[in-house]
Amino acid sequence: MRIAVDNSLCEAHGQCGVVDYDLFPLDDDGFSAVGPSREVPAGEEATAELGVASCPARALRVLP
Amino acid sequence: MTVDLTAPAASADPYAVFRSLRDTDPVHWSEAHRAWLITRYDDVSDAFRNKAFSNDRVRPVLARRKEPSAASDVLGLLAGWMVVTDPPEHTRLRRLAAGAFKGQRIAVMGEQITAIVDRLLSAFLEGDGAQDLISEVAYPLPAIVIATMLGAPPADRDRFREWSDELALVAFGTGGAARADRHQRALRGLREMDAYFHTLVDHRRRALGDDMLSALMARDGDDLLSDDELVAMCALLLFAGHETTTNSIANATLALLRHPDQLDRLRADPDLIGPAVEELLRFDGPIKVLNRWVVAETEVRGKRISPGERVHLVLASANRDPMRFDDPDTLDLGRNPNPHIAFGKGIHACIGAQLARMETRIAVSRIVSRMPGLALAEEPVWKDVLASRAMDRLVVRHS
Numbered sequence: 001m002r003i004a005v006d007n008s009l010c011e012a013h014g015q016c017g018v019v020d021y022d023l024f025p026l027d028d029d030g031f032s033a034v035g036p037s038r039e040v041p042a043g044e045e046a047t048a049e050l051g052v053a054s055c056p057a058r059a060l061r062v063l064p
Numbered sequence: 065m066t067v068d069l070t071a072p073a074a075s076a077d078p079y080a081v082f083r084s085l086r087d088t089d090p091v092h093w094s095e096a097h098r099a100w101l102i103t104r105y106d107d108v109s110d111a112f113r114n115k116a117f118s119n120d121r122v123r124p125v126l127a128r129r130k131e132p133s134a135a136s137d138v139l140g141l142l143a144g145w146m147v148v149t150d151p152p153e154h155t156r157l158r159r160l161a162a163g164a165f166k167g168q169r170i171a172v173m174g175e176q177i178t179a180i181v182d183r184l185l186s187a188f189l190e191g192d193g194a195q196d197l198i199s200e201v202a203y204p205l206p207a208i209v210i211a212t213m214l215g216a217p218p219a220d221r222d223r224f225r226e227w228s229d230e231l232a233l234v235a236f237g238t239g240g241a242a243r244a245d246r247h248q249r250a251l252r253g254l255r256e257m258d259a260y261f262h263t264l265v266d267h268r269r270r271a272l273g274d275d276m277l278s279a280l281m282a283r284d285g286d287d288l289l290s291d292d293e294l295v296a297m298c299a300l301l302l303f304a305g306h307e308t309t310t311n312s313i314a315n316a317t318l319a320l321l322r323h324p325d326q327l328d329r330l331r332a333d334p335d336l337i338g339p340a341v342e343e344l345l346r347f348d349g350p351i352k353v354l355n356r357w358v359v360a361e362t363e364v365r366g367k368r369i370s371p372g373e374r375v376h377l378v379l380a381s382a383n384r385d386p387m388r389f390d391d392p393d394t395l396d397l398g399r400n401p402n403p404h405i406a407f408g409k410g411i412h413a414c415i416g417a418q419l420a421r422m423e424t425r426i427a428v429s430r431i432v433s434r435m436p437g438l439a440l441a442e443e444p445v446w447k448d449v450l451a452s453r454a455m456d457r458l459v460v461r462h463s
Contacts, residue, residue: 011109011403011409012109012112012113012409012410013403013405013409013410013413014408014409014410014411014412014413015407015413015417017162017413018165018167018407018413018414018415018417018418019166019167019418020166020167020168021158021159021162021163021166022162026411028151028155028411029113029410029411030112030113030409030410030411030413044168046168047166047167047168050167050171051167054167054418056342056401056402056403056404057401057403058401
């Protein structure tokens with residue numbers, strides 16, 4: 001599974017980082033540093049989905 | 065014009081005051097608060113990442129104290145809280161604490177929280193007539209959850225409640241000599257708390273469990289939280305996680321009672337609870353205002369803001385800003401998207417947001433499903449406080 005952030009949508013709510021700081025790293029200003037394609041370690045898919053769903057700006061997604 | 069958010073009329077209906085501020089003076093110098101009130105969504109959002117606004121606001125107070133006092137010890141404990149630090153100290157503490165709050169760890173708490181809620185509600189349902197849902201359910205719940213998560217024995221849970229009250233008293237300060245005695249007693253209580261948490265930390269160091277305190281002991285590279293930092297973290301968890309959650313549950317329940325169509329909608333579709341709680345947090349969340357200390361010259365919407373001043377970021381106003389939310393004064397449990405900032409934003413966004421959401425979802429779900437006859441029994445009175453949106457009591461009948 002891979003996840004991505006659309007930086008033009010990210011508003012630095014920080015809610016993904018609250019779900020899992022390692023899966024959803026933030027930069028110094030609190031914006032997502034997930035990048036265009038980040039591998040989710042095996043076994044952490046459910047957490048990744050929770051983090052993606054937690055974004056109030058809908059800036060995160062699971063890549064097909 | 066100067067606005068005082070703690071005036072009784074403003075506490076009863078702050079949203080009317082916020083609307084007028086957003087329209088006429090969105091960056092308002094309030095002589096009453098000796099602070100800037102920032103009320104528009106965009107300005108509050110920007111303020112969360114403005115480096116001129118600092119969270120490091122306890123240490124300067126502590127540094128100004130010339131003589132050590134009973135208060136200094138406790139203030140020293142508060143000064144170590146990550147909510148009152150800036151990077152790089154904040155970054156380190158936040159990283160070390162993050163593991164303990166991961167979504168997965170919180171998710172497994174669901175069953176336990178449901179059991180606690182159901183026990184409290186069963187006792188409530190045994191009572192007859194008008195009863196206070198805050199003192200019987202919304203207030204005890206978070207304290208029990210925190211004590212459970214820290215692995216404290218059930219017999220000690222009542223003390224968590226007392227410490228939480230004492231922390232609030234000391235952290236928010238007191239008003240005048242009349243309350244000095246209460247303040248002194250609070251400080252004594254908090255020294256007991258400090259000793260209790262040190263003992264708890266000591267035990268856990270020797271025998272790690274699957275509780276949150278054990279998780280807080282995990283290393284980040286070769287760094288880890290010291291005993292004092294762990295004790296401060298326990299106190300912060302109690303302070304930040306208690307009253308806020310109580311108010312989330314109580315305010316949510318009141319909003320539903322005031323909007324019977326939405327209450328019916330939730331009862332008909334219990335799966336709506338996720339977005340419903342987000343909307344209830346937006347509509348009447350537990351925190352009205354977060355403070356920042358100004359450490360550099362900056363400008364917000366043409367107003368010059370100077371070092372040494374304070375700014376109040378009015379979350380409850382931002383969450384009702386029509387420039388960001390359609391029909392902001394309408395409670396719509398299905399609202400989507402819902403980029404409310406009830407948990408703050410950016411690097412200081414509430415680390416316990418997932419836990420608070422889960423507690424509020426479970427409590428509100430169970431309250432509305434187990435009490436089909438739920439009705440307001442007396443008009444609630446709002447506390448005249450700046451930071452939180454809090455009722456004294458929420459008196460209801462369940463049949």
